Amino acid sequence: VLLKIADRIEQNLEILAVTETWDNGKAVRETLNADVPLAADHFRYFAGCIRAQEGGAAEINELTTAYHFHEPLGVVGQIIPWNFPLLMAAWKLAPALAAGNCVVLKPAEQTPLSIMVFAELIADLLPAGVLNIVQGFGREAGEALATSKRIAKIAFTGSTPIGAHIMHCAAENIIPSTVELGGKSPNIFFEDIMNAEPQFIEKAAEGLVLAFFNQGEVCTCPSRALVQESIYDDFMKVVMKKIVKIKRGNPLDTDTMVGAQASEQQYDKILSYLKIAQEEGAELLTGGAAERLEGDLSTGYYIQPTLLKGHNKMRVFQ
Known part of the structure; x- marks a missing residue:
């Protein structure tokens, strides 16, 4: 089933990419070449994990053997952010489905559309009730999902304060939680990079310019840079040349x-x-x-x- 979902994503690459751009505002060149293809890759990866998964057995003594079985948790709740709506959904959906769970997924209220198009495209591949999407604001829908006694696990990607609240809700219900929270990733550039080959210096500068990838809406974007003072002027000249070449405009323009x-x-x-x-x-x-x-x-x-x-x-x- 996961492989069929991956195939369906690739068969509808342009539809999903354009929908994601309409939904989020990001450049379609990113959704066409990164977000949607990577979503398909995640479903293929976890399909492979199923085949690689083995049970275990251990002999306790001559009369006792212990068997280890991996069983689904049941119904898992998933709360998705707005910066990578489809890709973040794939990150959570694929492993949950691979493990045999049902899912109740809440997309961000800012980006409600692309996940609905995705769900419609794969509706015939999953039994009814396996994938359920709940739209709404975090205060109402997200809170209800995080505190529900019928949820066996909660997964969340978003801000640190909300993540802390999600973990608190999970602790009250004594269920596991997985949270991926905000970042403020600094890149550090020491003076020895300017002694490297020109191609290396260009790549180092590109790393800093990735701060603007996805409009900077990435928790691992290098939103801070620490540049050794001795190379600051020379290195920043390379960086600035790249920044001025960044084309802005209609997100649907490739x-x-x-x-x-x-x-x-x-x-x-x-x-x-x-x-x-x-x-x-x-x-x-x-x-x-x-x-x-x-x-x-x-x-x-x-x-x-x-x-x-x-x-x-x-x-x-x-």
């Missing part, structure tokens, strides 16, 4: 590299941090404001790729 923020809330939050940073004295190297596009895109939640120079006491750094 040449667009950075699309729109996922929601007005996220858009406003980013702009507020940019304002705070400059008020605290951060030096604006590039960007720093909303992206003013024309036509139908004029009201979209677009923000310029921004690079700030400051110190680790600044709120935007922390």
Whole structure:
């Protein structure tokens, strides 16, 4: 079944990719080449895990043998974030289904569409009731799922405060929980990188520019960079050359590299941090404001790729 789901995803690659872009605002080049293909890969991977899984037996003594059986938990609850709606769903769905569980999945209220299209595409591959999708706001639907006595395990990807609350709910019901929470990943660049081959320096700079991948909406994005002072000027010249080449625009254009923020809330939050940073004295190297596009895109939640120079006491750094 998992292999059939993977096949179905690939057969509908363009439909799912465009839907994901409409839903989230990310560039379709990412959904076509990363998000959706990786979702299919996850279902194939866990299909392979099933074949690799073996039971175990141990001889306690000449009269006693212990057998180890892997059994499904039952019904698992899953709460998905808005930055990678389909891919994060695949991360949780594939192993849960591989282990024989039923799933109640709540997508983020900001991105409710693509998971529904996905569920419709695979509806004939799963028995009724195995995959259940509950739409709603976290305070109502997510809370109900996390506190339900009928859930055998809860899995969550999202912010650290909400993750702590999910773990508390799971502890009260004495059920296992898996949480993947926010990050603020720093990249550290020491002076010896400038002694390497030019290709290595280019790759190091690309690593920093990945801060703008998926509009920066990735918990492992290098949103902070610590650059050794002795190489700062030379290294940042390489970085800046790459940033100015980032094409912004219509997310459905396959040449667009950075699309729109996922929601007005996220858009406003980013702009507020940019304002705070400059008020605290951060030096604006590039960007720093909303992206003013024309036509139908004029009201979209677009923000310029921004690079700030400051110190680790600044709120935007922390």
